[in-house]
Amino acid sequence: MSEVLNIEELFGSKVFTRATMRERLPKSVYKEVVKIMDQGGELSLETADVVAKAMKDWAIENGATHYTHWFQPLTGITAEKHDSFVSHPDENGKMLMEFSGKELIKGEPDASSFPSGGLRATFEARGYTAWDITSPAFLKEDATGVILCIPTAFCSYKGEALDKKTPLLRSMEAISEQALRIVRLFGNTGATKVVASVGPEQEYFLVDRDKYLKREDLIFAGRTLFGAPAPKGQELEDHYFGTIRERIGAYMKDLNIELWKLGVTAKTQHNEVAPAQHELAPIYETANIAVDHNQLVMETMKKVAGRHGLTCLLHEKPFAGVNGSGKHNNWSLGTDNGVNLLDPGDTPNENIQFLLVLACIIKAVDVHADLLRQSASDVGNDHRLGANEAPPAIISIFLGEQLEDVVKQLVETGEAAHVLQGGKLATGVSTLPDFEKDATDRNRTSPFAFTGNKFEFRMVGSADSIGSPNTTLNAIVAEAFCEAADILEKADDFDVAVHDLIKEYLTEHQRIIFNGNGYSDEWVAEAERRGLPNIRSMIEAVETLTTDKAVKLFEKFGIFTKAELESREEVLYEIYAKTINIEALTMVDMASKEIIPAVIKYSKSLADSVLAVKEAGADAEVQTELLKEVSAKLTEMKTALAKLEEVEAKAAAMENAKDQAFYYKDVVKAAMDALRKPADELEMIVDKKVWPFPTYADLMFEV
Structure with missing residues (x-):
């Protein structure tokens, strides 16, 4: 009989929650901390000392020996440097465990080795981490022991943001300030802030770890650079929502437990459409905590997988020919007195505040479609977007039949006199209840879809941080709110x-x-006719960060300076080039040291077979034709390998980051494709016993 879990006791047990603070802090200190968490401000050093001691005592009681300022540099993952609580022994030689308010509030990691895009020279090493009081501290256990993790922002000595969190927090303040202007116009004077909430659905693959370790491409690139299709893929769609295998179920159970301990509201789990692909979805949270928690989700997925002899693949496209993984970013806005600004109510045509908010968001997405596209760009996502498995690279908004009809009425007549209703769904079975349908269907091909009381930004890549997409969403909507409020606050007749x-x-x-099929060729042509941008790749999107329009937007609300935007542009070009460089070098290594030797070995066995059959006086035509085919493809592969080595060396020597990135995209990637083609064709011919690493069938169906 399985162990009975007490989830209520388990949940948040590794988190320094408000409830824990209430128990451990003096009442006056607790009130001051909560006020700053909710309304902003700075803790006095004296108060910080009290909080730090309570946090340290709680952590030590739970086995912690070290603390770290946990931050999110521009690498897209998290970073941490561990310091122990150990201090100087007292006069009796007894070890003292200390943690001050100053250590809680500020840290000083080396800033020179993180991506900065030119903001920091190599010799300019000083950087600071600053405690994000709005995101709770938590305990993380690894091979080094139990660590107290303090979520922090990361900035340079001169104050430039070197991370994902700082701009996000800035954008949250911006949208709160501008949204408050809107809700106050409608008489909501009780609200003191508007909070952006996010619920990111996380897709991932699980493969057997022993097989994973036999493939250099998975180890170094996170995706397969070679691989012929398995006899069966996802065409039967039997994996989607299918019965969860016992080994995977055991993994999911442990994953949920670890996440619940960390205060992550893991809610939904299921098999996704591709073999070996799965999904986990949490309940929505404030944007900055959702960003922190999603990083913890990805990290915990990988850690727990190792316990089960598995490896978690978060790359957007680990396997060619089957669906890749994304991260649906469910985004909404709500006041602190309980009003969801994206709730249309039963009669959205009469809900003027909702219609204004909706109109502002539609304006924001249209004006800044290029920036929104860029915010969901990463190297792996280029393999998904527009590939009939994920939203197209063209940004559009799906509203559904009900709201589209309301918009049409308002545009055509200036009035929305009626609203479509969902009606009854009759099942036709006497024992099943009839029930009210939603007024709107869903559209999985839309990149930005309204789903009842929120927008689902479906373009985000599975391995990517959700920090940038939500920073951009907050910023562009804040601008639209600001421009609307500027007009309405001056109106004589509101x-x-x-x-x-x-x-x-x-x-x-x-x-x-656009409510139609985003996968269709017709939509591409229609979007071009409408003048919508079609940005096909990550590096084509990068320059949108530094347009006059973007700089004006981000500087207006203090989210990014022009220098910070230029630095991110440089970082993204560098990341793209380095990623493709790693993939190209890995392909060269696998082709020259594994595939070609294996094929040569197989060719020799074929040649020996031809000779043996001929000596026996039999017809060796089949063996001869097979040998010729293998030899021809081997020659093609050797030629492609030499070409890839040539262009990769040329790319690596380039100094201009943008030129280098585009060369990798246009030239090196084409050479990689040319090398993969004969290699995958050979995999379909060569004896499986000779093939040097696990195939797609081994990886996706033997978990």
């Missing part, structure tokens, strides 16, 4: 002004609304 503004925004920006 009712007329808001009516006219909603109609104006919807009329000017309706081109971004």
Whole structure:
């Protein structure tokens, strides 16, 4: 009989929660901390000392020996440097365990070895981590022991943001300030802030660890660089929501337990559409905690997989020919007095505040479609977007039949006199209940879809941080709110002004609304006719960060300076080039040291077979033809290998980051494809016993 879990006791047991603070802090200190968490401000050093001592005592009681400022540099993953609580022994030689308010609030990791895009020279090493009081500290256990992790922002000596969290926090303040102007126009004077909430659904693959360790491409690149299709893929769609295998179920159980301890609200788990692919979805949280928790989810997925003899693959496209993995970013806005700004109610045509918010978001996405596309760009995501398994690279908004009809009425007549209803769903079975349908279907091909009381940004890559997408979303919507509030606050007749503004925004920006099939060729042509940007790759999107439009947006709300945007542009070019460089070198290594020797060995066995059959006086035509085919493909592969080595060396020697990145995209990737083609064809011919590493069938179906 399986162990009965007490989830209520388990949940948040490794988190320094508000409840824990209430128990351990003096009442006055607790009130000061909570006030700053909710309303902003700075802790006094005296108060910080009290909090630090309580946090240290709690951590030590739970087995911690070290603490770390846990931050998210521009590498896209997390970083940490561990310091023990150990201090100088007292006069009796007894070890003292100390942790001060100053150590809690500020850390000083070396900033020179993290990506900075030119913001910091190599010799300029000083950087600072600053405690994010709004995200709770937590305990993490690894081979080194139990560590107290303090979520922090990371900036340079001169104050430039070197991380994902700092701009996100800035954007959250910006959207709160501007959204408050909107809700106060509608009489909500009780709200003191508006919070962006996010629920990121995380897709991932699991493969057997022993097989994973036999493939250099999975180890170094996180995806297969060679691999012929398995006899069966996802065409039967039997894996999607299918029965969870026992080994995978055991993994999911342990994963949930670890996440619940960390305060992550792991809610939904299921098999995804591709073999060996799965998904985990949490309940929504404030944006910065959701970003922190999603990093913990990815890290915990990998750690727990190792316990089960598995490896978790978070790359957007680990296997060619089957669906890759994404991360649906469910985003919404709500006031601190309980109003969801994206809840249309039963009669959205009469909900003027909702219609204004909706119109502003439609405007924001249309004006800054290029930036939103860029925010979901990473190297791996180039393999997914527009490949009929994920949203297209063209940004559009899906509203559904009900809201699209409301928008159409407002644009055409200035009034929305009626609203479509979902009606009853009759099952036709007497023992099954009829029930009310939603007024709107869903559209999985849309990159930015309204799903009832939130927007689902479906483009984000599975391995990517959700920090950038949510920073961008907050920023562009804050701008639209600001521009609307500037007009409405000066209006003599508010009712007329808001009516006219909603109609104006919807009329000017309706081109971004599309409810149809985003996978179709017709939509590509239609989007071009509408003038919507079609940015096909990550590095084509990078330059959108430093347009005059983008700089004006981000500087207006203090989210990024122009220098910070230029640094991120440089970092992204470098990341792209380095990633493709690693993949190219891995392909060269696997081809020259594993595949070609294996094929030569197989060719020799074929040649020996031809001779033996001929000596026996039999017809060796089949063996001869097979030998010729293998030899021809081997020659093709050797030629392609030499070409890849040549262009990779040329790319590596280039100094301009942008030119280098585009050369990797246009030239090196083409050479990689040319090398893969004959190698994958040979895999289909060569004796499986000779093939040097596990195949797709081995990896995806033997878990």
